[in-house]
Amino acid sequence: MSAGKLGLIAGGGALPLAIAARxxxxxxxxxxxxxxxxxxPHLVRYTGIEAGMAEIGKVLSALKAxxxxxxxxxxxxxxxxxKALKPDLKGATLLPGIIAAATxxxxxxxxxxxxxxxxxxxxxxxxxxxxGGDTLPAGALGRVQPDAVQLADLKKALHVAExxxxxxxxQGAVVCDGLVLAVEAQxxxxxxxxxxxxxxxxxxxxxxxxxxxxxxxxxxxxxxxVDMPVIGTRTVEMAAAAGLAGVGGIAGRLILxxxxxxxxxxxxxxxxxxxxxxx
Amino acid sequence: MSAGKLGLIAGGGALPLAIAARxxxxxxxxxxxxxxxxxxPHLVRYTGIEAGMAEIGKVLSALKAxxxxxxxxxxxxxxxxxKALKPDLKGATLLPGIIAAATxxxxxxxxxxxxxxxxxxxxxxxxxxxxGGDTLPAGALGRVQPDAVQLADLKKALHVAExxxxxxxxQGAVVCDGLVLAVEAQxxxxxxxxxxxxxxxxxxxxxxxxxxxxxxxxxxxxxxxVDMPVIGTRTVEMAAAAGLAGVGGIAGRLILxxxxxxxxxxxxxxxxxxxxxxx
Numbered sequence: 088m089s090a091g092k093l094g095l096i097a098g099g100g101a102l103p104l105a106i107a108a109r110x111x112x113x114x115x116x117x118x119x120x121x122x123x124x125x126x127x128p129h130l131v132r133y134t135g136i137e138a139g140m141a142e143i144g145k146v147l148s149a150l151k152a153x154x155x156x157x158x159x160x161x162x163x164x165x166x167x168x169x170k171a172l173k174p175d176l177k178g179a180t181l182l183p184g185i186i187a188a189a190t191x192x193x194x195x196x197x198x199x200x201x202x203x204x205x206x207x208x209x210x211x212x213x214x215x216x217x218x219g220g221d222t223l224p225a226g227a228l229g230r231v232q233p234d235a236v237q238l239a240d241l242k243k244a245l246h247v248a249e250x251x252x253x254x255x256x257x258q259g260a261v262v263c264d265g266l267v268l269a270v271e272a273q274x275x276x277x278x279x280x281x282x283x284x285x286x287x288x289x290x291x292x293x294x295x296x297x298x299x300x301x302x303x304x305x306x307x308x309x310x311x312x313v314d315m316p317v318i319g320t321r322t323v324e325m326a327a328a329a330g331l332a333g334v335g336g337i338a339g340r341l342i343l344x345x346x347x348x349x350x351x352x353x354x355x356x357x358x359x360x361x362x363x364x365x366x
Numbered sequence: 367m368s369a370g371k372l373g374l375i376a377g378g379g380a381l382p383l384a385i386a387a388r389x390x391x392x393x394x395x396x397x398x399x400x401x402x403x404x405x406x407p408h409l410v411r412y413t414g415i416e417a418g419m420a421e422i423g424k425v426l427s428a429l430k431a432x433x434x435x436x437x438x439x440x441x442x443x444x445x446x447x448x449k450a451l452k453p454d455l456k457g458a459t460l461l462p463g464i465i466a467a468a469t470x471x472x473x474x475x476x477x478x479x480x481x482x483x484x485x486x487x488x489x490x491x492x493x494x495x496x497x498g499g500d501t502l503p504a505g506a507l508g509r510v511q512p513d514a515v516q517l518a519d520l521k522k523a524l525h526v527a528e529x530x531x532x533x534x535x536x537q538g539a540v541v542c543d544g545l546v547l548a549v550e551a552q553x554x555x556x557x558x559x560x561x562x563x564x565x566x567x568x569x570x571x572x573x574x575x576x577x578x579x580x581x582x583x584x585x586x587x588x589x590x591x592v593d594m595p596v597i598g599t600r601t602v603e604m605a606a607a608a609g610l611a612g613v614g615g616i617a618g619r620l621i622l623x624x625x626x627x628x629x630x631x632x633x634x635x636x637x638x639x640x641x642x643x644x645x
Contacts, residue, residue, distance in 0.1 A: 166545060168568040190544040250533055254526055256546045265469040266445060267535045270549040273569055274561055282553055282561070289447035290552055 091156030092116035098162030099125040101344050106161050106217050107133055118153040120146050125164050140167050144177025157210040192255035215315050221346055225338035225364035229353040233361055237332045244302030252306030258316045263291050263299025280325035292330035301326050301334040319344035323352040333359030370435030371395035377441030378404040380623050385440050385496050386412055397432040399425050404443050419446050423456025436489040471534035494594050500625055504617035504643035508632040512640055516611045523581030531585030537595045542570050542578025559604035571609035580605050580613040598623035602631040612638030
């Protein structure tokens with residue numbers, strides 16, 4: 088990991104907070120760009136600025152003035168209405184290329200934006216680089232072990248998630264007794280799990296008799312430095328509410344937002360958390 | 367089309383009603399098996415019986431006594447909780463094979479059930495065979511023509527639906543400005559469209575500025591005699607409510623529940639209905 092000052096470009100959710108906290112622990116200098124209407128308000132306690140998504144000139148100037156040597160993009164953003172963006176001068180020159188990339192999907196958009204920051208000389212660091220050991224290990228993370236049927240459901244969910252990822256659709260899927268109950272696209276994992284909870288009871292498990300699994304896998308064409316899939320305690324709790332027996336991913340390729348809290352929630356709710364070993 | 371007496375095995379939704387009405391028009395003899403808790407109550411006006419999903423012996427006896435020579439499976443059923451089924455004697459002997467097929471997905475389950483009826487000597491007729499011309503024609507069905515961007519979204523939605531179908535996931539997808547907004551699995555098309563309507567407004571279109579399209583395509587491994595995708599006026603209305611510019615499918619491979627009503631709704635709401643020509 089670079090020891091230089093980090094510019095954290097922060098979207099929504101808990102991931103940017105986890106990264107900022109890790110920089111604190113390691114006494115690494117940090118500058119946070121809070122993306123307007125996405126970044127968690129708690130990030131204001133770190134040195135930084137707020138910027139709109141198209142104010143690219145403002146962001147680059149601030150990173151340079153702050154002396155950052157690396158940047159990390161983390162957190163969720165919804166795709167903007169490009170016609171409604173208010174770009175600054177630098178943003179206006181870059182926007183046509185960004186819009187062209189956006190029409191080819193989330194991955195093309197992301198790679199385009201990364202290339203702009205790389206061209207300015209910044210190293211790109213992934214959330215997983217910074218969070219270090221907090222990715223999913225191989226095997227069972229908590230106390231609960233999946234049985235053979237549950238493990239088969241998880242493996243199928245990961246397979247479907249990866250196939251969906253090849254099409255640039257999303258990162259997650261839910262499988263129960265061999266049947267694909269849901270595939271995640273723009274609604275996100277939480278909304279997908281809420282939908283599974285609303286399916287007819289005979290299709291899924293219940294708190295007393297949990298069945299099936301959530302699998303999250305990175306898109307094969309995804310830039311792992313920026314957009315690794317993530318689970319947190321809320322993922323585990325919503326999976327339990329959907330009657331699932333567990334959640335999982337590919338070992339080393341799923342970020343745990345708070346490992347201890349995830350294990351506590353999974354053990355308390357009786358869910359497995361499984362990392363498939365692909366090494 | 368066979369002129370023999372038809373045994374209609376009726377699940378939920380409007381498709382069985384449309385088939386029964388068509389038999390009426392053609393004065394074709396009909397016997398309706400109303401699947402308990404799925405079949406539309408209006409089907410009681412046709413000669414027939416009600417039967418549970420696992421009462422296979424009862425259904426086969428009734429079809430034989432009624433003199434049916436062909437059967438048609440139509441309408442939606444949710445996958446049963448196999449442990450809770452109450453099979454009759456014939457059903458009990460067949461159930462282990464059916465359950466084994468069910469673990470391999472919806473398609474394997476369907477083919478298994480068809481094979482049981484074929485083994486008893488019945489011809490299997492598809493809803494589309496019976497409904498005749500009421501499948502999607504090539505090109506624009508109503509007054510509204512898709513523009514190039516909208517047509518590209520529809521083609522991508524059909525591509526995603528077919529790829530998802532290869533994985534036995536579902537039949538439908540929604541794409542807007544090149545981005546896959548939603549993929550249908552067990553929740554069904556209506557629930558998927560309701561979900562799109564709930565996505566952030568900057569991801570999708572609106573009534574004043576519609577964008578994107580719903581595509582429905584049969585699974586490549588699907589038995590077209592039984593499980594052709596379907597649209598009706600409700601599909602068009604919910605697509606409009608989700609801000610979509612139109613809906614479509616592959617010409618000849620999408621059943622129109624009520625063609626005139628679909629055209630009326632699409633023209634009134636300003637949506638295109640497009641059949642992709644693969645001939």
